[in-house]
Amino acid sequence: MEIKKQSFIKGAAILAAAGVITKILGAIYRIPLGRIVGSEVMGYAQTGYEVYVWALTISAYAIPIAISKLVSEKIELGRNEEAHRIFKVAMLFTASIGLALSLIMFNYADTVAGMFRNPGAYLAIVCIVPSIFLFSVTGTLRGYFQGMQNMTPSAVSQITEQLGRVIFGFALALIFLPSGNQQAAGGANAGTAIGGVISIITLLYFYKKKKLRFTSEESKIQSKKDSTFNILKKILIISIPITIGGSIMPVMNLLDTFIVMDRLLAAGYNSETAVSMYGQLKAMAGSFVNLPQVLTISLAASLVPAISESMARRDHEAVAKKSELSIRISLIVGLPAAAGLFILADPIMRMMYPGESSTLGVAMAYLAPAIIFLTLVQTLTAILQGMGKERIPVINLFIGAIVKVIVSYTLTSIPYINVRGAALGTVAGYSVAAILNMFYIIKYQGQGLIYLKAFLKPAVATGAMMVVAYMSYHFLINLVSSNTISTLLSIILAAIVYGISLILIRGITIEELQMAPGGGKLSRVLKRKGLLK
16 A cells, blocks of 8 residues: 655644644743743743653653654555554553653652752642653654654644643643642643643544555565564664663753752852742743744654655665755754844843843843754754664764753853853753764765855845844834834844845745745745746
């Protein structure tokens, strides 16, 4: 049976569209919630969330990537039955690990909270640990569909998951707020678990409709099948280095929780102020840094099976073309996002969180450059994983994590720098990892000049955008005396200038434009006018 596949660009576009929706829902959730409950509650909730992300990385991060890679290779060879068996073995294995980790984290939640100098986060950890098991299941199902190069089930389940998280998390946080900040943080994190249940239901619906089918003739041809042990061995060979690499930054973020709290206390801040500053950096400013990941995470999920498929055919030209296109897309998104949040950091933070101190805008400005390197790290890691070089990004990310810890630990204890030290540590860590990943991709593909050109045109358009953003805000704030109006108009003008500049200097291709909403129609118009190639 022939499987209908989506191109990796189309698949990434579908996931990106879902990601935009989920991020909008997340903003609707986080921004009003942060304004209502305050940075202390967000600090408790974020500590629980960091613990959850680390545990989820161990149980569910790498195996879906391994599934998508192995399933895509089997489908390319016409061995659908083996592809489906890979999924079933992986599901049993991943769900078992997720359940075990959930039980362990539940039993030791108080110990974990104490380790990170934030005992008030106990309820936030307890309420989020069921999500570890739930998302082990959803991650495996998503990896299965992504291996078929069908991103629609993953996209729909992300939206339903986020809807559940937003509705129930917001409601439970407000319900428990009168009982105390710690209880409110627990209620907010409980919404994540409810969203996980809804996501599983959504994916099971798609699984019943769209799972791989195979005929009896196919079963006869494929008489020699891998044993369960061999399938599990293949999954582990791919997933162990990816798990190690994927767990490095969550572990570093957990250490960051300890480092930031400990170093701020050493700098002379009291516990409540330290928790608030941590909440500003991670839960408030950090959520904006994560916005551009909507596209790069989607791109990475689509890229691994697409490059694996080309590698299975030994089509190295296709591998290079897909790699170059994905890097261009990452830069087209990451550069302006970082520049915009840097230039308008304080106005944006005052618009979103008017009750917070000015340190929030400062934290945002220092953290913003990390967007460039974070988006690149995700895309470059996916390229290397698809090429079968899973160990290289692990080593590079580990080196970056060491840099992050050294910088954060050294600078955060300086009273004048405070949380800005942790922000600079994040920028330094991701920049080192991105540069090292790029070095190895150029080494194995020999496409250095192409990748340099991919950077130059988005950088020029970003420079024009920065000038417009800065000048328009300062002009408008003197004209209308409203930070909100001035900020929104400046963002719109800057975005328009960036888009026009990118088109005029021919810095965007049809494939890249088609990833944007309505991009297909716009690309046809621009092509007729000779402005797009």
